[in-house]
Amino acid sequence: QVTLRESGPALVKPTQTLTLTCTFSGFSLSTSGMCVSWIRQPPGKALEWLALIDWDDDKYYSTSLKTRLTISKDTSKNQVVLTMTNMDPVDTATYYCARIRGGYDPTNYFDYWGQGTLVTVSS
Amino acid sequence: QSVLTQPPSASGTPGQRVTISCSGSSSNIGSNYVYWYQQLPGTAPKLLIYRNNQRPSGVPDRFSGSKSGTSASLAISGLRSEDEADYYCAAWDDSLSGRGWVFGGGTKLTVL
Numbered sequence: 001q002v003t004l005r006e007s008g009p010a011l012v013k014p015t016q017t018l019t020l021t022c023t024f025s026g027f028s029l030s031t032s033g034m035c036v037s038w039i040r041q042p043p044g045k046a047l048e049w050l051a052l053i054d055w056d057d058d059k060y061y062s063t064s065l066k067t068r069l070t071i072s073k074d075t076s077k078n079q080v081v082l083t084m085t086n087m088d089p090v091d092t093a094t095y096y097c098a099r100i101r102g103g104y105d106p107t108n109y110f111d112y113w114g115q116g117t118l119v120t121v122s123s
Numbered sequence: 124q125s126v127l128t129q130p131p132s133a134s135g136t137p138g139q140r141v142t143i144s145c146s147g148s149s150s151n152i153g154s155n156y157v158y159w160y161q162q163l164p165g166t167a168p169k170l171l172i173y174r175n176n177q178r179p180s181g182v183p184d185r186f187s188g189s190k191s192g193t194s195a196s197l198a199i200s201g202l203r204s205e206d207e208a209d210y211y212c213a214a215w216d217d218s219l220s221g222r223g224w225v226f227g228g229g230t231k232l233t234v235l
Contacts, residue, residue, distance in 0.1 A: 037224075046125035047168075047211060047226035063221025096167065106155045106215035107174070110224075113160075113167040 002026035004036075004097050004114035011120050012087050018119060022080040022097030026112075029055055029075050035100040036080040037110060038071065040093040048093075052104050053080055060104045089121045126151060127212050127227035134233040140200040143230045145212030147193050151225055155215040157195040159188055162209040162229075171210070172197065199232075207234045 008020035020038070027034055038050040051071040052060045061069050070083045080097060095117055098110035128146040135141040145157065159172035170179050172188035175195070187198045195214075199206055212227040 039224075046228040047213070049224040049226070052223075060223070062223055098168075106217070109156075109158045109170065109173050109213070110160075110168075111170050111173075111179070113169070115167045 002099060002112040004099060004112060006095060006097050006114045006117040008095070008117055008119065010118060011122065013123050014088055014121060016087050018082075018084045018087050018091070020082045020084075020095055020097075020117065020119070022082070022114060024078050024080070024097070024099070024114075027099065028078070029053075029073050029080070031055055033102050035103055035108075036073070037098050037100055038080075038082045039096045039098060039110070039113075040091075041096070041116070042090070042093040045093075047096075050095075051082060052100065054103050058104070087121045092119065092121045094118045125228040126216060126225035127214065129210075129212060129227035129230045131228065132231045132233065134235055135199075135202045136235045137202055137204065139202045140198060141202055141232065142199075143197045143210050143212075143232070145195045145197070145227050147195075147214060147216075147225075149193060150218040151193075151214040151216040152190065152195055153193040154217070157188065157190050158213040159186075159197045160211045160213065162211065164208070168211065202234055204234050207232055 004024040035054040037052040053071045068085045098113040102108040156174045160168040161171045162168045175190045176188045209229045216225040
């Protein structure tokens with residue numbers, strides 16, 4: 001059974017760096033084809049894809065946010081970490097992690113999602 | 124503002140057939156697969172349709188997807204109360220502004 005769970009601070013101040021952890025089970029990121037992505041959803045707004053890391057440690061980022069994002073993995077702990085620098089109130093959103101099989105490719109899709117974690121950016 | 128455009132709401136009565144549209148462009152829906160996700164209140168999004176019209180195991184055949192040109196649709200037949208949820212379309216986008224997955228703004232389906 002595949003599960004993913006996001007964890008991190010519920011509240012961050014403007015200009016701070018956000019660190020979120022995705023802890024997953026039911027698959028391994030050392031298995032060829034396995035990937036984990038981060039997606040966010042501001043309140044009342046659309047989902048937005050942020051970043052992906054694959055089994056080979058290749059990393060891909062949203063063009064609009066790539067200067068602020070870093071994604072990494074700890075295969076032994078079944079965890080993927082996303083950091084986002086210089087947080088702003090517009091970054092207030094529910095942050096989800098999700099699994100993809102097959103890699104960073106138009107034919108692939110998010111087949112399992114975590115429940116999401118709400119991050120509020122406010123002083 | 125979403126890259127893919129969905130109506131914010133839809134509704135139907137039990138047993139009815141409802142459709143939810145998703146409009147994009149040549150850089151996303153027009154040249155790539157469309158995916159649909161269902162998000163029940165307070166839960167994680169769940170994959171409903173992949174690669175335009177394929178259902179994952181466990182998804183009832185009441186749910187169907189289609190695509191034509193730069194638009195796609197999700198149809199739900201035999202509407203049930205448990206179908207009340209938010210529905211999102213998604214596709215890969217390959218444009219001057221970057222490459223990656225893009226989503227619609229979501230459609231809230233109400234079962235009257």
